[in-house]
Amino acid sequence: AQSVSQHNHHVILSEAASLELGCNYSYGGTVNLFWYVQYPGQHLQLLLKYFSGDPLVKGIKGFEAEFIKSKFSFNLRKPSVQWSDTAEYFCAVKGNNDMRFGAGTRLTVKP
């Protein structure tokens, strides 16, 4: 069965610090990979996605993620975080017809 692991439960950073959130998955077939963000009190929003092609994917708000097939990883990065990036971040893997989510990483950015 497919599974998604997010190793960081809660990350606390100061503004302008660099961010990397880990995501590893377990699935035997072709997958599509996603990062979603959930701001406090809001619903899930898509940050970026990988279907095929260039493994370095750029998303909204300066986020990017790199698909490393050999490591089954899809880590999320941002060079310089802002206070407004405080949110919950979810990695998701879609195989066949359903989507599985990681446990989520809470990011707190201190001003």
Added chain:
Amino acid sequence: GAVVSQHPSRVICKSGTSVKIECRSLDFQATTMFWYRQFPKQSLMLMATSNEGSKATYEQGVEKDKFLINHASLTLSTLTVTSAHPEDSSFYICSALTGVSYEQYFGPGTRLTVT
């Protein structure tokens, strides 16, 4: 972009009653919709996959007789929580899969409180 709505956004019901939650894709047709449950400060748990015109596929541990799912049209899926109990209190989120880009779009969620 694609929009998915849910109704109601919040509902409070008494233990033993049933509650219906609607999920609509507003500007696209969704052959597949998903229902998730999110506990406080936790991730989304897939409950079931709903395909238009056929029976829903439930995840292990999800009671199909308690969580009735109907996907009657390409734009509407409903989740009915039957004989609700306080432990059913949760945040229920639906998503719809576009047939064009195969992306999922999420609804805003429905917060159910069972008293």
